[in-house]
Amino acid sequence: MPPKPAYDRDSLIDRARDLFWSKGWSGTSMKDLERALNLRPGSFYAAFGSKARLYALALDRYAAEGAEALDTLERSRGPLDALKAHLLSFAAPGAGAARGCFLVRSVSELEGADSPLGAQAGTLLDAAEARFAALFERAQQAGQVAPQHDPKRLAQRYQAQLTGLRAATHRAHVDVRALAQDFATDLDRLAP
Amino acid sequence: MPPKPAYDRDSLIDRARDLFWSKGWSGTSMKDLERALNLRPGSFYAAFGSKARLYALALDRYAAEGAEALDTLERSRGPLDALKAHLLSFAAPGAGAARGCFLVRSVSELEGADSPLGAQAGTLLDAAEARFAALFERAQQAGQVAPQHDPKRLAQRYQAQLTGLRAATHRAHVDVRALAQDFATDLDRLAP
DNA sequence: TTAGATATTGAGCAATCGTTCAAGAATACG
DNA sequence: CGTATTCTTGAACGATTGCTCAATATCTAA
Numbered sequence: 318m319p320p321k322p323a324y325d326r327d328s329l330i331d332r333a334r335d336l337f338w339s340k341g342w343s344g345t346s347m348k349d350l351e352r353a354l355n356l357r358p359g360s361f362y363a364a365f366g367s368k369a370r371l372y373a374l375a376l377d378r379y380a381a382e383g384a385e386a387l388d389t390l391e392r393s394r395g396p397l398d399a400l401k402a403h404l405l406s407f408a409a410p411g412a413g414a415a416r417g418c419f420l421v422r423s424v425s426e427l428e429g430a431d432s433p434l435g436a437q438a439g440t441l442l443d444a445a446e447a448r449f450a451a452l453f454e455r456a457q458q459a460g461q462v463a464p465q466h467d468p469k470r471l472a473q474r475y476q477a478q479l480t481g482l483r484a485a486t487h488r489a490h491v492d493v494r495a496l497a498q499d500f501a502t503d504l505d506r507l508a509p
Numbered sequence: 510m511p512p513k514p515a516y517d518r519d520s521l522i523d524r525a526r527d528l529f530w531s532k533g534w535s536g537t538s539m540k541d542l543e544r545a546l547n548l549r550p551g552s553f554y555a556a557f558g559s560k561a562r563l564y565a566l567a568l569d570r571y572a573a574e575g576a577e578a579l580d581t582l583e584r585s586r587g588p589l590d591a592l593k594a595h596l597l598s599f600a601a602p603g604a605g606a607a608r609g610c611f612l613v614r615s616v617s618e619l620e621g622a623d624s625p626l627g628a629q630a631g632t633l634l635d636a637a638e639a640r641f642a643a644l645f646e647r648a649q650q651a652g653q654v655a656p657q658h659d660p661k662r663l664a665q666r667y668q669a670q671l672t673g674l675r676a677a678t679h680r681a682h683v684d685v686r687a688l689a690q691d692f693a694t695d696l697d698r699l700a701p
Numbered sequence: 702t703t704a705g706a707t708a709t710t711g712a713g714c715a716a717t718c719g720t721t722c723a724a725g726a727a728t729a730c731g
Numbered sequence: 732c733g734t735a736t737t738c739t740t741g742a743a744c745g746a747t748t749g750c751t752c753a754a755t756a757t758c759t760a761a
Contacts, residue, residue: 320728320738339621343535347719357740358720368719417617424679425614429531439680473683474691477673484672487616488631491665499666503695514708515757539749549710550750560749 326364329354334375338419342372342426342434372434379419380441384448397456400449400475401501407483408497415486418479420445446476456507463509471507478503518556521546526567530611534564534618534626564626571611572633579640588648592641592667593693599675600689607678610671612637638664648699655701663699670695 336353337345347368351361365371386406390399416422420438427435450472456462462471478500485491528545529537539560543553557563578598582591608614612630619627642664648654654663670692677683 320726320736322738323727341535341618343533344618344622346717348717359722359741360739362720363738421676422617425609425676426533426536426618428679430536442680443682470684470687470691473677473688477677477688478670479673480676481669481671481673484613484617484676485665485669487620488634490635492662495662496665496669499662538747540747551711551752552709554750555708 322360322364324354324356324360324364329356329364330371330374330378333371334379334419337372337375338379338422339414339416341422369432369434373437376420376423376434376438376441380444383445387448387452391452391455395456395461396452396459397461397504397507400452400456401504404475404479404482404500404504405497407479407486408493417483417487421480421483442476446472449475460509462507466507475504514552514556516546516548516552516556521548521556522563522566522570525563526571526611529564529567530571530614531606531608533614561624561626565629568612568615568626568630568633572636575637576640579644583644587653588644588651589653589696589699592644592648593696596667596671596674596692596696597689599671599678600685609675609679613672613675634668638668641667652701654699658699667696 332353333350336349340349345368347358347361350368350371351357354361356364365374387399387403390402393399394402420442423438424435424442427438429435450468453462453466453468453471453475457464457466457468462468482493482496482500485496486493524545525542528541532541537560539550539553542560542563543549546553548556557566579591579595582594586594612634615630616627616634619630621627642660645654645658645660645663645667649656649658649660654660674685674688674692677688678685
């Protein structure tokens, strides 16, 4: 009876994430979305309900992918090297477009407007920080980090450095590799 | 012959800077500005030409005030302590509203749209970084920083940490004081 | 006091915003 | 083939966007 949708919902969310990520919430118009997703308004609203709902999906996907990447890194290299590799990955030569963290951008744009989206981005950032803290804690238990350090504090510091590093990718003349290296050696200094 | 404007142009720019700073470029509507500045459209456009021109003035003022604050700090404390105090000032108890750097926010919002405003914010950020580098260099000449360090690299690192620190002020549960202390001790480690 | 110049006002412009919805196209089952 | 069900289309809505401009108010200099 029913025809199936002509689009792949998942890849639509991916494309929307990229668009929102690079143009921001209010910088992305419905016309932009319709063009990028090749969807006429009716289909768009049937599929996603509203611009805000799609943005929420994009935030969730972004955070989930980040968490998954970090998990993979930990499995192959252990907790401390995972954090280091994560840091360096944003300075890798082929590291894609220059853009900061989507969550940070969302918080900074939407926080004041007490939009639910700003709160959601904040929550996801908190979750990321908790993940960092857990990694630091496991590194500590494995003897890679001296016991006098507080994992939560290390996580906040790591997150701040990561944020600054990723913001720096916007600016042409900054040597992001050197920057990432500096922060990576900070991690080495945590050894007992 | 002419009546003088009923407003104080300088304080209007101040108020506009605050508004743009907290709501962003596209988050701030002309209606918002008219209300905050108590200006009807005609007066607004007579005074500033356009929303974009006022934003440019706000960016310039913001950067100038930052530079001046740093200069003052250097005169009273010398180069390295000025950098340290600057860092800590954003974590001070009465440090005002929670918001990141206006220039960073502007770059991140406007860079993709190749708006002249994004480029302007980028240039001002470069200037700030150059100022940091000059301070590190003078600290080096004064023997406060070991000679093997590259002032420019130190400046980029400092700027990234400052950016991350200020972004963290958006998020409630982060201990910004501890964060600033961590970055301040990084500066202490530069001693010869 | 009056003439000249400038400031202020506010209605309203064209364009765009996010969104709705009735009509038509497309598909799978009987 | 026919019918039921869903998807797609695109015109159009009211609200808001940044901005213009003729009319009016206000002040200064002569």
